[in-house]
Amino acid sequence: xxxxxxxxxxxxxxxxxxxxxxxxxxxxxxxxxxxxxxxxxxxxxxxxxxxxxxxxxxxxxxxxxxxxxxxxxxxxxxxxxxxxxxxxxxxxxxxxxxxxxxxxxxxxxxxxxxxxxxxxxxxxxxxxxxxx
Amino acid sequence: xxxxxxxxxxxxxxxxxxxxxxxxxxxxxxxxxxxxxxxxxxxxxxxxxxxxxxxxxxxxxxxxxxxxxxxxxxxxxxxxxxxxxxxxxxxxxxxxxxxxxxxxxxxxxxxxxxxxxxxxxxxxxxxxxxxxxxxxxxxxxxxxxxxxxxxxxxxxxxxxxxxxxxxxxxxxxxxxxxxxxxxxxxxxxxxxxxxxxxxxxxxxxxxxxxxxxxxxxxxxxxxxxxxxxxxxxxxxxxxxxxxxxxxxxxxxxxxxxxxxxxxxxxxxxxxxxxxxxxxxxxxxxxxxxxxxxxxxxxxxxxxxxxxxxxxxxxxxxxxxxxxxxxxxxxxxxxxxxxxxxxxxxxxxxxxxxxxxxxxxxxxxxxxxxxxxxxxxxxxxxxxxxxxxx
Ligand SMILES: [Zn+2]
Numbered sequence: 001x002x003x004x005x006x007x008x009x010x011x012x013x014x015x016x017x018x019x020x021x022x023x024x025x026x027x028x029x030x031x032x033x034x035x036x037x038x039x040x041x042x043x044x045x046x047x048x049x050x051x052x053x054x055x056x057x058x059x060x061x062x063x064x065x066x067x068x069x070x071x072x073x074x075x076x077x078x079x080x081x082x083x084x085x086x087x088x089x090x091x092x093x094x095x096x097x098x099x100x101x102x103x104x105x106x107x108x109x110x111x112x113x114x115x116x117x118x119x120x121x122x123x124x125x126x127x128x129x130x131x132x
Numbered sequence: 133x134x135x136x137x138x139x140x141x142x143x144x145x146x147x148x149x150x151x152x153x154x155x156x157x158x159x160x161x162x163x164x165x166x167x168x169x170x171x172x173x174x175x176x177x178x179x180x181x182x183x184x185x186x187x188x189x190x191x192x193x194x195x196x197x198x199x200x201x202x203x204x205x206x207x208x209x210x211x212x213x214x215x216x217x218x219x220x221x222x223x224x225x226x227x228x229x230x231x232x233x234x235x236x237x238x239x240x241x242x243x244x245x246x247x248x249x250x251x252x253x254x255x256x257x258x259x260x261x262x263x264x265x266x267x268x269x270x271x272x273x274x275x276x277x278x279x280x281x282x283x284x285x286x287x288x289x290x291x292x293x294x295x296x297x298x299x300x301x302x303x304x305x306x307x308x309x310x311x312x313x314x315x316x317x318x319x320x321x322x323x324x325x326x327x328x329x330x331x332x333x334x335x336x337x338x339x340x341x342x343x344x345x346x347x348x349x350x351x352x353x354x355x356x357x358x359x360x361x362x363x364x365x366x367x368x369x370x371x372x373x374x375x376x377x378x379x380x381x382x383x384x385x386x387x388x389x390x391x392x393x394x395x396x397x398x399x400x401x402x403x404x405x406x407x408x409x410x411x412x413x414x415x416x417x418x419x420x421x422x423x424x425x426x427x428x429x430x431x432x433x434x435x436x437x438x439x440x441x442x443x444x445x446x447x448x449x450x451x452x453x454x455x456x457x458x459x460x461x462x463x464x465x466x467x468x469x470x471x472x473x474x475x476x477x478x479x480x481x482x483x484x485x486x487x488x489x490x491x492x493x494x495x496x497x498x499x500x501x502x503x504x505x506x507x508x509x510x511x512x513x514x515x516x517x518x519x520x521x
Contacts, residue, residue, distance in 0.1 A: 006266035066281035076272035
């Protein structure tokens with residue numbers, strides 16, 4: 001399917017580049033040592049501008065989710081119903097994703113999931129999650 | 133310095149929500165409600181010296197505040213746009229009071245006017261997203277629907293809130309709407325079963341738990357309290373106000389089942405010197421049923437996590453123990469863009485004036501109004517009173 005990707009920004013370039021190698025990396029603030037997601041040019045915890053990128057385990061849990069039955073973006077019509085979720089990585093940060101490779105009705109909060117990397121039509125890769 | 137008692141709402145003008153606005157225009161609707169609000173207040177357009185306008189959420193014109201002021205014929209000492217989504221209306225009222233208190237102006241028109249155009253909305257939706265939506269959009273979120281659905285899902289998981297408890301909010305508000313001829317769903321009572329049998333749109337939320345976008349407008353005139361007694365209608369005083377936000381996208385909320393109303397209501401009550409128990413009614417932004425439950429909890433009307441049983445046991449209609457959204461709320465009255473948020477202000481004003489007829493809450497003296505923007509993001513809370521208690 002053709003997902004709607006948005007332009008990559010200077011702050012997000014490493015994130016998307018690592019995904020192309022099937023790896024999930026997140027910036028950690030050099031000053032307060034907190035992981036920051038989404039990647040940006042300033043630390044939202046301490047306003048520092050310096051980060052070091054770190055590889056994530058790809059393991060996490062479902063923090064919350066919903067089953068989308070009437071998508072309003074036409075690109076997703078063929079995929080519905082599908083699970084849109086917030087994943088909490090074991091490293092502590094949360095991100096949006098989809099849970100795939102299972103029935104929407106089998107997804108639950110607290111479920112263990114792991115990252116999978118999916119290539120799309122335009123060659124860009126995206127991190128999704130499946131039951132671990 | 134506090135805003136307590138410094139300003140009053142002296143005029144309201146509103147259009148009933150419209151599913152089909154025909155040939156109406158944004159400025160045309162703004163004209164209608166401005167005229168109504170001026171008549172209500174017994175003021176002339178030349179008495180207005182400040183304008184706070186809500187953005188045109190579809191067309192996004194440049195320097196909109198100035199365009200609105202010019203069109204209406206207002207020579208302004210203060211003009212601005214308040215762009216906080218659903219929180220805009222209540223946020224305007226305290227900003228108006230603050231500008232008045234600071235001496236920048238004395239009488240402010242707070243204006244919301246929005247035409248709903250579904251094709252136009254979807255066409256402009258993606259181009260208007262922040263670049264930071266790059267981490268969400270490829271996963272196919274469903275705007276506010278998927279955000280509030282995830283809030284509801286986690287609330288159910290943590291606290292055992294049930295679909296029937298969520299549905300009760302929609303049912304009580306529909307009862308209220310059936311006593312308000314201006315409500316879109318007046319004359320169409322519903323039961324909990326009706327809600328639960330309506331299609332699941334975005335789990336766990338059903339169609340009847342989700343607002344219906346439409347077109348409409350509302351204007352509110354805020355003036356200095358010293359000027360209020362000279363106005364035609366009974367003034368309603370601002371006793372407290374608070375505002376807070378912790379996130380824009382719900383993905384990055386510190387805790388998705390806790391609303392920033394926790395801080396905004398706390399600040400509003402502190403300013404007013406009042407508590408939740410003092411309120412005779414509440415007017416809570418209700419884009420979804422879950423929004424009302426979380427707002428009741430975090431504003432302090434029940435304990436955290438007890439919102440489900442609380443709404444199940446509490447009659448939220450105008451006849452009940454805690455009247456909530458007596459106009460029907462946006463779920464049953466309609467969501468005419470940002471005027472939907474303003475409906476929570478105008479209904480509280482009508483109740484405190486005692487002019488609600490059939491749905492009048494007996495001896496309503498104090499009301500809490502909360503407006504909620506984004507995905508439980510910006511919160512603006514007001515405490516309004518019939519007098520400065
Ligand atoms: Zn930092």
